Amino acid sequence: MSTIVPAAVEGATPYAMQSPWRRIVSDFLANPLAVFGLALLALIVAAALLAPVISPQNPYDLAQLDVTHGKLPPGAKAPGGGTFWLGTDDQGRDMLSAIFYGLRISLMVGAVSTILALCIGLAAGVTAAYFGGRIETLVMRIVEIQLSFPAILIALILIAVLGQGTGKVIAALVTIQWAYYARTVRSAALVEKRKEYMEAARCLALSPARIVFRHLLPNCLPPMIVVATVQLAAAIALEATLSFLGLGLPITEPSLGLLIANGYQYLLSGKYWISFFPGVALLLTIVSINLVADQLRDVLNPRLQR
Amino acid sequence: MLVYVIRRSMQSMVVLFVMSLLVFVGVYAIGNPIDILINPQADQMDRERAIAALGLDQPLWQQYFVFVKGALTGDLVRSVVHATSALDLILERMPATMELAIAAMLIAVVFGLPLGLWAGLKPDGIAGRSIMAGSILGFSLPTFWVGLMLIMVFSVMLGWLPSNGRGPTTLLFGLIPVSFLSWEGLRHLVMPATNLALFKLALLIRLTRAGTRESLLQNYVKFARAKGLRNSRIIGVHVLRNIMIPIVTVIGLEFGSVIAFATVTESVFAWPGMGKLLIDSINLLDRPVIVSYLLVIVTIFILINLAVDVLYSALDPRVRLTDARG
Amino acid sequence: MSEAILIVAGLRTHFYTRAGVVKAVDDVSFSVERGQVLGLVGESGSGKSMTGHSLMGLIDPPGRIVAGTITLDGRDLPALSAEEQRQLRGNRIAMIFQDPMMTLNPLLRIDVQMIEAILAHDDVSRATARARVREALVKVGIASPDERLTAYPHQFSGGMRQRVAIAIALLNNPDLIVCDQPTTALDVTVQGQILYQMQKLTRETGTALIWITHDLSVIAGLADRVCVMYAGRIVEEGSCEDVLARPMHPYTQGLLDSVPANNERGTRLKQIPGMTPSLLGLPPGCPFRERCAYTTRECEQTPQMRAIGGSGQAVRCFHPLIPLY
Numbered sequence: 001m002s003t004i005v006p007a008a009v010e011g012a013t014p015y016a017m018q019s020p021w022r023r024i025v026s027d028f029l030a031n032p033l034a035v036f037g038l039a040l041l042a043l044i045v046a047a048a049l050l051a052p053v054i055s056p057q058n059p060y061d062l063a064q065l066d067v068t069h070g071k072l073p074p075g076a077k078a079p080g081g082g083t084f085w086l087g088t089d090d091q092g093r094d095m096l097s098a099i100f101y102g103l104r105i106s107l108m109v110g111a112v113s114t115i116l117a118l119c120i121g122l123a124a125g126v127t128a129a130y131f132g133g134r135i136e137t138l139v140m141r142i143v144e145i146q147l148s149f150p151a152i153l154i155a156l157i158l159i160a161v162l163g164q165g166t167g168k169v170i171a172a173l174v175t176i177q178w179a180y181y182a183r184t185v186r187s188a189a190l191v192e193k194r195k196e197y198m199e200a201a202r203c204l205a206l207s208p209a210r211i212v213f214r215h216l217l218p219n220c221l222p223p224m225i226v227v228a229t230v231q232l233a234a235a236i237a238l239e240a241t242l243s244f245l246g247l248g249l250p251i252t253e254p255s256l257g258l259l260i261a262n263g264y265q266y267l268l269s270g271k272y273w274i275s276f277f278p279g280v281a282l283l284l285t286i287v288s289i290n291l292v293a294d295q296l297r298d299v300l301n302p303r304l305q306r
Numbered sequence: 307m308l309v310y311v312i313r314r315s316m317q318s319m320v321v322l323f324v325m326s327l328l329v330f331v332g333v334y335a336i337g338n339p340i341d342i343l344i345n346p347q348a349d350q351m352d353r354e355r356a357i358a359a360l361g362l363d364q365p366l367w368q369q370y371f372v373f374v375k376g377a378l379t380g381d382l383v384r385s386v387v388h389a390t391s392a393l394d395l396i397l398e399r400m401p402a403t404m405e406l407a408i409a410a411m412l413i414a415v416v417f418g419l420p421l422g423l424w425a426g427l428k429p430d431g432i433a434g435r436s437i438m439a440g441s442i443l444g445f446s447l448p449t450f451w452v453g454l455m456l457i458m459v460f461s462v463m464l465g466w467l468p469s470n471g472r473g474p475t476t477l478l479f480g481l482i483p484v485s486f487l488s489w490e491g492l493r494h495l496v497m498p499a500t501n502l503a504l505f506k507l508a509l510l511i512r513l514t515r516a517g518t519r520e521s522l523l524q525n526y527v528k529f530a531r532a533k534g535l536r537n538s539r540i541i542g543v544h545v546l547r548n549i550m551i552p553i554v555t556v557i558g559l560e561f562g563s564v565i566a567f568a569t570v571t572e573s574v575f576a577w578p579g580m581g582k583l584l585i586d587s588i589n590l591l592d593r594p595v596i597v598s599y600l601l602v603i604v605t606i607f608i609l610i611n612l613a614v615d616v617l618y619s620a621l622d623p624r625v626r627l628t629d630a631r632g
Numbered sequence: 633m634s635e636a637i638l639i640v641a642g643l644r645t646h647f648y649t650r651a652g653v654v655k656a657v658d659d660v661s662f663s664v665e666r667g668q669v670l671g672l673v674g675e676s677g678s679g680k681s682m683t684g685h686s687l688m689g690l691i692d693p694p695g696r697i698v699a700g701t702i703t704l705d706g707r708d709l710p711a712l713s714a715e716e717q718r719q720l721r722g723n724r725i726a727m728i729f730q731d732p733m734m735t736l737n738p739l740l741r742i743d744v745q746m747i748e749a750i751l752a753h754d755d756v757s758r759a760t761a762r763a764r765v766r767e768a769l770v771k772v773g774i775a776s777p778d779e780r781l782t783a784y785p786h787q788f789s790g791g792m793r794q795r796v797a798i799a800i801a802l803l804n805n806p807d808l809i810v811c812d813q814p815t816t817a818l819d820v821t822v823q824g825q826i827l828y829q830m831q832k833l834t835r836e837t838g839t840a841l842i843w844i845t846h847d848l849s850v851i852a853g854l855a856d857r858v859c860v861m862y863a864g865r866i867v868e869e870g871s872c873e874d875v876l877a878r879p880m881h882p883y884t885q886g887l888l889d890s891v892p893a894n895n896e897r898g899t900r901l902k903q904i905p906g907m908t909p910s911l912l913g914l915p916p917g918c919p920f921r922e923r924c925a926y927t928t929r930e931c932e933q934t935p936q937m938r939a940i941g942g943s944g945q946a947v948r949c950f951h952p953l954i955p956l957y
Contacts, residue, residue: 033439148611150563152570153603160588160596237448241570244450245585260451268469272458279451286446294442525734532688532729533749533800534722543748547739623784624738 027299037291044285048103055097056082060254068092074273087273089262095273098259099281105255106282109166110236113173118228120174121181126212126220128182129189140186143179151176155238159247169248173235184227188220222300229293233286240282256282311616326601327370392598396580400602401482402472403579406571407564409486409499414506415557422514427541429519437511444508449567453501453574460497467497470576498575502568506560513556517549524548551621558614562607636663637807637840638687638725643700645679645686654911656682656695658864661937664808664857667838669831671855671872673845673887677908679864680844684810687842688727689717705807723753726801730813732793736785742796743781749803768799773829791822798826802833808840815850827854848891852876860884863909863919866937870945880940880952882924918949926951 029035047054057064069092077083086095128139146154158172192215201211242248243257244264251258256278263274425437461469473494475483485491521527522545530540569581576582580599587595645657657679664670674680685691687702689709702709704725709717729735737745743765750761762781769777772795785793794814801809811830815823831854834841843854851858851872858875860868860883868881879885886904906923918924921931930950939946940954 150566153566156569156584156588157600240448241450245573247588264454267454267458268462270462275454282448282451283446287443290442290446525729525731526737528690529729529735531690532722532727533752534718535748535752536718539748544737622739624786
C-alpha cells in the first residue's frame, strides 16, 4: 500500500497551516522585546520563589540585624565579610535580601487577587452572557458603574470602610478587578453565542455546563489571558501604592511598597538607596509583565493577524 | 442641541440620585452611622443631640431626606478632626487639586498627541518604536515612586525645584487661589503635575497611535490621497478630525481619574489638595470627611460625563439629536 | 488611430508579507487611448484592483511596485518624486472607489471635501473653487447643489455619495479616471443611471476610463476594449465585441458562461470549477491549468501573450478556443 505525500509536507510547513498554539508561540518569539520581558519575568519570579535560599541574610531575623550598620550605602562591607551590594536600611537590614522577600509578598498578593478576581469575573460574565435577561442587566450595570470610577478611588474607599490588613487589601484588589474580567468574558461569550456551532451544540441538547465549559470558555480564553496579564501588573502596582500610602499591607508584611515608604524619610538627606532599589525591582516587575501583555495582545488578537 | 443637553442633564440627575442612595445605604444601613458620622470621643449628651440632628431616630426614608438636605446645604456632617463642616473642608482644598489635575492633563495632551501621531504615522521607524517603548515604561512606572525619584533628582541632588507644598498662591478672578500665576508657584507646580501626567501621557500616546493607524487604513484617507491632497492636509484635517472624537472622550473621562490619582501625588509632594485630605482622613479615621469626599467626587464624575457627552455630539455630526441614545 | 494617454508596460506589484511574497500584479501591460473606456475584468483576487491602485501610486507597504513603467501622457509615474506624483493624482489621473459609504470623510462637509480637491492643485480663490464645485455637482446630476454642499455624507444616499465621488474625480478635468468597481455596492437602477452618466461625461470631456469590475454585463455596454485578468496577469485582451463574442481563453469563456443571462432557462447555471489560486508561492506555468478543461503537459510551461489576426485580440494560452490563424 502506498501513501501519497502531499507536496506541502515536504517543504517547511506553510505559515497558515501551523497549529494555532504553535503559531502563537512563534509569533510571540518574533518580538525580541517581548522575549526579553518574559525572561526578565522568569528571573524575577525565580528570585521571589528562592528568596530564602539566595538572600545573603534573613532580613526579618532580628538576631541578624545590627542597627549600627544602618543606612550604609551600596557596596559597603558587611561585618560577616560579605558586602551590602544595595546598602542597608535604617535597621541595618541588607536591602538586596529585603527586596527578594518583598518581591515574594508583592507577587503573592498580586497573583492571589488576580486569580480570585479571574474566577469571580469569569463566573459572573458567563452567567450574564448565558442567561441574559435581568441577570445580565444587573451584572453589567454593576460592572459599568464600577468601571466608570478609577481603581485607586474604589480601593481607598474600600480600605476606609473595611480597615487595613493583608486579607482586606486582597479583597479590595479583587473587588476592583473582577469587573474587567466579567466585561471581557461577556463580550467574548456574546460573540461566540451568535456563532453557528453554539446553535448546533444547543440543538444536540448538550447540557448547559457542557456548552459553557467545552465551547464557551475555550473561546473566551485568549482575551482573558491578555486581561489577566495586564491586571496582574495593575494589581501589583496598586498594592504598592496603597502600602506606600500606609493604607495597604501591615508592617509585618513588608512588600516593595512598604520598603519604598520606609526609605521616603531618608530620601531628602540623600540616602536614596533605601527607596530607590525596591522601586527599581517594582518597576522591572511591572515592565516585564506589561511587555509580555503587550505582545500577547498583538499575538492573540485575530484582527491584527496578517 | 439644547434639548439634548437638558435631557442628558436629567439623566445625570438620576445617576446622582442613585449614587446618593448607594452612599446613604452604605453609611446608614450597612455601617453604623453613629460610628461613622459622630466623633467617638463625644459624650452621651452629644451623641443624643447628634442623633436627633441627623434624624437617626426617624424612619429610614425620612433619614434619607435629612441626608440629602444636609448634603445640598453643605452642612452634611462635621469633621471629627477639624471640627468644621466636612464639605467646606473639601471645597476649600478643591482648587489646589483642580489646578494640579488640569496642569497634568495639559502636559499629557501637549506631549501625548504629537508623539502618538508620530508613532502612528511611522510605526516601524526608530522614533515610533522608541515612543511606544517609552509609553510602556510610562504605564509601568509606579506614580508614587516616580514622584520620589523626581524629588531625589530635582530637589535633593540638583536643588532646582522645591520638594513640597504649593508655594505662594495668587487669586484668579479674585476668587480662586492658584499657584501658576507666580514664578515661585509655578516652580512648585511643575514637578507634581509632571508626575501626575506620566500615566495619562502614556495612555494618550497609545490611544493617538492606535487611532491614527486605524484611520490611515480607512477608505476616506485613500480617497483623500487619490484626490492628490498634501500629506499635511490629510493628516491635519482628515485623520486628526477622526481621531479627535475618541481622544476628547478619553481626555474627559480620564480627567476624573486624574483627580482620583492626585491623592497619591498630593501625598508624595505634600500638595494641600483634597486628595491628601482624603488620605489623612483615612489614616485618622475621620469618616465624615471620607463620606463627603465620596459625594463630591461622584458629583464631579457625573459633571465630567455630562460635559463629555455634550462635546461628543458637537464633534460628530453623525450623532443626531433625534437618535442620541440615553 | 488616436494617441495613447496611458501606456503600462511590464508592471509588477508585489506584497512582502510574513508568509511570503504575493505577486498581486505580475507583468501586466496595456494601453488606453484618449477618451477610450478600458474594461479590466476578473474575479476578486485577480489583481485588477491592485493594478488600479498601482496606477494611482496608492500601494501601501508591505506592497510596492517592483518593475515596469506607467507612462501617463509621456511621463513615467513610478519614476517621479512623491511630490510630482501627488500633483498628478486627482489632477491628471483620478480614481473612484467601490464603497461610497466609506470614501467620503464622515466628519467633513461635502463642500470642504470638494473644495480641497481643487485647492490642492490650482491656486484659485475659494469662491472660484466653490463655483467649479457647483458646476461639477450639476454635471453629475445633483439637483440644488447649494443645499447639498453644506450637508454631511451621512445625510446622502449611497448613489448620491457615489455621484459626489464622481464629481470630485471630474473636478480637475483629468485625462484618465480609474473606476474601481464603483457601481457594485449600489442598487441596479442607480447603477444604470451612473453608468449612463459616466458614458456621457467621458464623451463630452474626452476623459479616458479604466473600469475595473467582475461584472461582464457592465463591460458589455460601456467598454471599448477589455483586459481579462487572472492571478495577477492579463490572460486575454481585445476589443469589447471580439472578447465577448469570440472569447479565446478558457477562463474568459468560463466567465461568460457564468453570467446568468447567457444560460438557458431551467438548466443549471454553469460555473468555473475550483477556486482562484492563492497568489502566495504560485508555481510556474499557466495558473488556470488546475481549473481548465483543456489542460495538457504543455500548460506547466508559462504561456506568453500571443496576438491573433489583425483585430488586436491577444491571448495567454497554449490552447486558445479558436485556433490561431
